[in-house]
Each structure stands twice: as structure tokens, then as C-alpha cells.
Amino acid sequence: MKKYIFFSGGVCSSLGKGLAATSLANLLESRGLSVQMIKIDPYLNVDAGTMSPYQHGEVYVTDDGAETDLDLGSYARFTKAPILKANSITTGQIYQEVIKKEREGRYLGRTVQIIPHITDEIKRRILTVGKQPGVDVTIIEIGGTVGDIESIPYLEAARQMSSDLGKKNVLYVHLTLIPVVGGGELKTKPTQHSVKELREIGIQPDILICRAPEMLSNDIIRKISLFTNVEKEAVIIGYDLKETIYELPIVFRQQKMDEIVLKKLELEAGEPDIQQWEKMVSICKNADKIIRIGVVGKYIHLPDSYKSIYEALAHGGIANNARVELKKIDSEDLESFSDEEIEAEFADIHGVLIPGGFGMRGTIGMIRGAEFARTRQIPCFGICLGMQIMVIEHARNVLNLADADSTEFKPETKNPVISLLEEQIDITQMGGTMRLGKSESNLVPGTIIHEAYKSGQIFERHRHRYEVANSYRDQLSASGLIISGYTPGEELVESIEWSDHPWGVGVQFHPEFKSTPINPHPLFANFIKSSLRHEEKNI
Ligand code: GLN
Numbered sequence: 001m002k003k004y005i006f007f008s009g010g011v012c013s014s015l016g017k018g019l020a021a022t023s024l025a026n027l028l029e030s031r032g033l034s035v036q037m038i039k040i041d042p043y044l045n046v047d048a049g050t051m052s053p054y055q056h057g058e059v060y061v062t063d064d065g066a067e068t069d070l071d072l073g074s075y076a077r078f079t080k081a082p083i084l085k086a087n088s089i090t091t092g093q094i095y096q097e098v099i100k101k102e103r104e105g106r107y108l109g110r111t112v113q114i115i116p117h118i119t120d121e122i123k124r125r126i127l128t129v130g131k132q133p134g135v136d137v138t139i140i141e142i143g144g145t146v147g148d149i150e151s152i153p154y155l156e157a158a159r160q161m162s163s164d165l166g167k168k169n170v171l172y173v174h175l176t177l178i179p180v181v182g183g184g185e186l187k188t189k190p191t192q193h194s195v196k197e198l199r200e201i202g203i204q205p206d207i208l209i210c211r212a213p214e215m216l217s218n219d220i221i222r223k224i225s226l227f228t229n230v231e232k233e234a235v236i237i238g239y240d241l242k243e244t245i246y247e248l249p250i251v252f253r254q255q256k257m258d259e260i261v262l263k264k265l266e267l268e269a270g271e272p273d274i275q276q277w278e279k280m281v282s283i284c285k286n287a288d289k290i291i292r293i294g295v296v297g298k299y300i301h302l303p304d305s306y307k308s309i310y311e312a313l314a315h316g317g318i319a320n321n322a323r324v325e326l327k328k329i330d331s332e333d334l335e336s337f338s339d340e341e342i343e344a345e346f347a348d349i350h351g352v353l354i355p356g357g358f359g360m361r362g363t364i365g366m367i368r369g370a371e372f373a374r375t376r377q378i379p380c381f382g383i384c385l386g387m388q389i390m391v392i393e394h395a396r397n398v399l400n401l402a403d404a405d406s407t408e409f410k411p412e413t414k415n416p417v418i419s420l421l422e423e424q425i426d427i428t429q430m431g432g433t434m435r436l437g438k439s440e441s442n443l444v445p446g447t448i449i450h451e452a453y454k455s456g457q458i459f460e461r462h463r464h465r466y467e468v469a470n471s472y473r474d475q476l477s478a479s480g481l482i483i484s485g486y487t488p489g490e491e492l493v494e495s496i497e498w499s500d501h502p503w504g505v506g507v508q509f510h511p512e513f514k515s516t517p518i519n520p521h522p523l524f525a526n527f528i529k530s531s532l533r534h535e536e537k538n539i
Contacts, residue, residue: 002130003265004170006158007141008151008203010194011177015211016245018071020175020238021141022078023248027258029079030249030277031269033136036129037075038087039068040122041143042150046092053357057304061463061513062087065437071141073308077516078249086129091150094121114153122157123164136267146174146198159202168266174198174205175238178212178220186212188224195228206264207234207257214239234260244284246517249277280318280517289322291531294349296369298362300328306355309383312515313353316524320532334365346372350538351379351503351531354386356463356510360409367393379503379530381523384464387506388418391468391481391496399479408466417476419469421492435462439487441494441509447484448505449495452526458485460509467508468493503530 005024009017018039025035045051048059049067060073066085076083098121102112130138142158144151162170176191191210198205208230210216216224216237225232236255241247252258253274262269293313299305310326317324327349334342346352352373354366366386370393373380382390388406395404395417403410406418441458443450450456468476468483473493477483485495485507498504507523515521 001165001169002135003137003267004126004130004161004165005137005139005173005261005265006161006170006203007139007173007175008146008155008158008198008205009142009144009175010146010198011179011190013145015175015177016238016248017143017175018074018141019078019245019248020173020209020252021139022071022075023252024173024257024261025075025081025137025139026078026249026277027253027272027274028137028261028269029081030272030274031258031262033267033269034134035079035081036087036132036135036138037072037079037081037083038089038126038129038138038140039071039075039143040140040154041069041088041090042148042154043090044092044095045090046096047088047090053299053305054302057302058307059463060308061436061461061510063438063461067436067463069143070304070307071143073311073513076513077311078246086125089122089125091153094118094125094153097121115156118153119157119160122154123161126157126161137265146194146201152201155198155201155203168264171207171261171264172198172203172205173207173209175209175211178210178216178224180213186216186220188220188227191224192227195230205230207236207260209236209238211238212240234264244281246277246284247281250274250281276518283318283321284314284323284517287317287321287323289320289532290325291317291320291322291351291528291535292325292327292349293351293353293528293531294327294329294346294369295353295355296329296331296334296366297355298331298357298366300330308510308512308515309353309355311517312512312521312524313528315515315517315520316526316528318517319520319525320528322528322532324528329369331362331365331369334368335362337368342368342372346376346378349378350535351381351527353527354380354382354389356384356386358385358408363389363406363409367396371397374498374501374504377502377534379527379534380498380501380505381503381527382506383512384508384510387496387508388466388468390498390504390506391417391476394476394479394481394498395472398481399475406466415472417469417472418466420465421467434465437461439509441485442488443485443495444483447482448497448503448526449484449507449523452505452522454522460507460511461513462509464508468496502534503527 007021047067058070068088313324366389395401401415404415404417405413407416480499482497484497495507
């Protein structure tokens with residue numbers, strides 16, 4: 001029988017519900033179970049594609065081209081679960097589907113209502129994922145907090161699933177906060193109220209995860225258990241992790257969360273094998289080398305905007321037994337800096353990363369950052385917009401095309417080294433198009449990127465509209481910009497490299513989405529390796 005575990009949250013948002021859900025998934029996988037993950041976002045947007053990185057953080061792109069919530073990125077980093085379009089559900093999608101069916105007359109004249117039509121559609125989507133062959137457990141994270149109007153239909157659907165499938169097949173995990181007030185006293189009242197609210201909807205949590213600054217005493221756990229009707233053993237403490245979030249599955253394992261889940265769901269599984277994970281965590285905690293990477297972007301003020309990039313950099317550190325420190329540099333600030341100020345800003349960094357982005361704002365500063373890295377032989381990694389910036393910088397400063405630009409920033413430029421393809425221009429007038437999701441690139445032997453991947457054929461995810469203009473390829477190559485990767489058939493440029501430079505690599509795709517702490521992405525590992533080399537040289 002297939003099992004379903006719902007994660008809800010209470011008290012306030014941003015307590016780490018996604019991390020908790022994926023850490024449990026990690027533990028269940030370590031016991032040989034096959035897990036699927038679903039994120040429910042109770043907003044009316046159909047997907048996260050149009051949402052501002054400032055409001056919403058990074059948009060995580062799946063292989064099949066879905067633009068999703070960043071929690072799906074943490075699922076991908078902690079588990080082997082396939083993360084595809086079907087693993088992301090939004091209220092926009094649910095209503096769109098129900099209204100489509102209503103227009104097609106598929107409800108046979110009945111009044112279409114939240115219960116049962118919206119809740120049925122929610123359950124149908126969950127079951128579509130969970131019923132796939134080979135899947136043992138499906139973990140569903142319901143975004144938002146209990147008490148929000150938006151999440152009510154999802155909690156109702158979750159409640160119904162227990163009566164539809166039987167109590168032994170559906171488990172409810174609720175995450176709350178134990179805040180500290182006044183003179184350091186821990187307060188359990190918000191947790192009591194939050195569980196009470198959940199019970200009013202008809203859900204009694206089986207497991208409670210209490211987010212707290214530290215491990216709680218037995219007395220407090222007993223008190224929480226008493227007031228919430230959750231067995232003492234099933235009150236799990238998710239205490240603050242000082243060094244690495246990757247420790248969370250180990251913390252849950254120490255409190256036997258996996259055993260409790262198996263027992264409650266009457267599920268048979270093997271002994272947990274978490275050795276490899278523990279080894280990785282120990283590298284995170286004890287790495288002897290420290291490497292400082294400057295991230296030159298325009299969304300640096302919100303930690304979540306470049307989430308997967310920051311994580312992938314940390315993974316690159318793990319691959320090299322080093323801890324990566326980030327120096328977040330606002331590219332807009334660089335625009336007004338004098339040369340001396342730029343020099344000072346970059347003095348303590350060993351590698352530069354220019355991430356993706358949209359729109360003109362902040363790009364002048366990124367170009368200055370790229371120029372500094374190129375001329376000072378500092379390793380530089382450009383991702384998507386970052387690669388386009390490296391091409392523009394080369395065209396301006398090496399090829400001496402002073403007005404070289406992307407038509408995204410300056411449509412009337414005389415030298416559009418980055419532009420839309422001819423075929424795209426018409427399509428854009430009809431509403432815009434984007435290259436989204438997984439596709440193939442072929443790498444040129446003898447290049448840094450080929451050496452990093454140790455392969456000439458790779459598959460990476462895309463999310464962009466503009467391309468290196470093919471009419472400039474010859475000029476760019478002749479002046480020393482190596483074109484190191486193409487789409488099959490060489491229609492489009494996929495990656496570039498600086499010649500006469502230790503490590504200047506730009507890629508049109510997003511390698512950060514595929515990096516995990518257990519399998520650090522080869523490009524990030526290679527970038528950190530070259531940054532370490534740069535650091536050693538400069539001691
Ligand atoms: N704005 C650029 C484009 O659309 C780059 C996009 C990105 O960095 N994801 O091509």
C-alpha cells in the first residue's frame with residue numbers, strides 16, 4: 001500500500017518546513033524506500049515563473065521546464081526523488097483545471113464548489129504522483145501556515161485522504177515554533193494553539209516538530225505532548241543548526257523520527273544507511289580550508305534569491321574539503337565605485353561568480369566585476385546572464401566594440417552581441433518565449449569545461465530568452481573568446497571561456513540546479529578548485 005505524509009506548519013512562516021520534510025524523505029530513502037515529494041503553494045499564480053526574486057526568492061527549474069518554488073530545490077539536494085512539473089502544485093493550477101472542466105461541461109450541470117470539486121482535484125494531483133509504480137511514500141508539504149484562508153482546501157483534502165485511504169496510510173506532521181521570550185524562557189503556548197487550530201479542521205497531528213533554539217528538556221517535551229495529544233516520542237525537536245542544514249536528517253535520526261514514521265504507517269524497511277551523509281556533514285563542519293567567493297549580483301539582499309547557487313558553491317567546497325565563505329557584492333554599488341574602491345572590494349576574494357538575472361539594472365556593475373576578474377586573473381564563473389555579461393565585457397574591452405550590448409538592455413545597440421534569434425522575434429511579439437528545462441550541449445575537447453565534466457555531452461537546464469548572436473561568433477573567437485559548448489548542430493552557443501586566463505567560464509544554462517552535497521556539480525567543484533589555487537598563489 002502506498003503511504004502519504006502531510007507536512008503542515010503553524011505559528012509563523014519560514015520555520016524550515018521544506019527542510020524538515022526533505023530531511024525525513026532523506027532518512028526514509030536511507031532505509032531503501034522510494035519517496036516522492038510534492039510542494040503545494042497556496043497562491044493563485046499558476047507557477048513561480050513570473051514572481052519577483054525579491055518577493056519569492058529563486059525560481060527553481062525542473063528538467064521538464066516547470067518554474068517552481070525554491071523548496072523543490074532543497075528536495076533535490078536532500079533526496080534522490082525525481083522533481084518534475086507534477087511535484088509542484090499551486091492554487092492557480094487547481095482552479096485553472098477545475099474551471100476548464102466546468103467550461104467543457106464535464107460537471108454535468110452540477111454546482112461546482114470548493115468541496116468536493118477543488119478538494120477532489122487536489123487529491124487527484126497528489127495521487128497521480130503517489131500512485132506511480134515503485135513509489136512507497138509521498139511527502140506533501142502544504143505551504144503557508146495553518147489558519148491562512150488560502151490553505152484551508154488543502155488541509156481539508158489532506159483530512160479526507162485519511163478516511164479515503166485508511167488511517168495506517170496517511171500521516172500528519174505539524175511544525176511549530178517554541179519561541180524564547182523575556183529572560184530566555186521557552187514558550188509552548190503558540191504550539192498548543194496551533195495544534196488546536198489544526199484539530200478544529202479535523203486533523204490530529206501524529207508527529208510534532210518543534211523548532212527551537214536548542215534541544216528541549218524532557219519536562220518541556222512532556223508538557224507539549226500533554227497539551228497536543230501527540231505521544232512524547234513523537235515530539236521531535238528541530239533545534240537551530242549552527243554549522244550546516246545538512247545535519248538535519250541526522251538530528252531527526254537521533255530522535256528516531258524515521259522509526260516512529262515506519263511504526264505509525266506499519267511500513268517495513270531496511271536499516272538506515274547514513275554513513276555517506278554523515279561523512280559529508282563532517283566535511284562541512286571540519287573543513288580546514290576557507291575560500292571566499294564574491295557573488296556579484298543584483299538580488300543579493302535576499303538570501304533566497306540565489307539559493308541554489310549558494311548551495312552549489314558550498315558543494316564545490318565539500319568536493320575540495322573547503323568551506324566556502326560568500327561575499328555578496330551588490331552589482332549596482334560597483335557602478336559608482338572608483339577603480340581603487342573596486343580594487344578594495346575584490347581584495348579579499350579568491351573567485352567571482354556572476355549569477356543569472358533579468359533586466360538592465362545592475363548589469364554595468366557586473367561588467368566591471370567581470371573585467372576586474374579577467375584582467376586580474378581571478379577565477380570567474382558566469383551563469384546565464386553572467387555568461388552574457390562576460391561576452392559583452394569581452395566585446396567591449398577586447399574587441400573594442402564600445403557599444404556592444406544585449407538587446408535586452410539596449411534594443412537599439414549597433415553591436416547586439418547578445419540578442420533574440422531571428423525566429424524568436426516574431427514569437428516574442430505574441431507574448432514572449434523562454435528556453436526552459438533540460439537540453440543537450442556538446443562540449444569542445446581541450447576546454448576547461450570539457451575537462452571539468454570529463455565528457456563531451458551534457459544535459460543541463462535552461463531558463464532564458466537571449467542568446468549569443470551567431471553573427472558575432474567569428475569576431476569573438478578570433479579575439480580570444482573561446483566558444484566551448486554548443487547545442488547539437490552548433491545552432492546556439494552554450495558556453496564560453498576566456499583564453500590566457502586560469503579559469504574564466506560562462507555557461508548559458510543553470511548547473512546549480514543539479515548540484516547536491518553528495519554529488520557536487522563538476523563545474524562548481526572545478527571552480528572552487530581553481531579559486532583555491534588562486535588563493536594559494538596570492539598568499
Ligand atoms: N535575462 C537573460 C535572458 O533572458 C538571462 C536569463 C537568466 O539569467 N536566467 O536571456
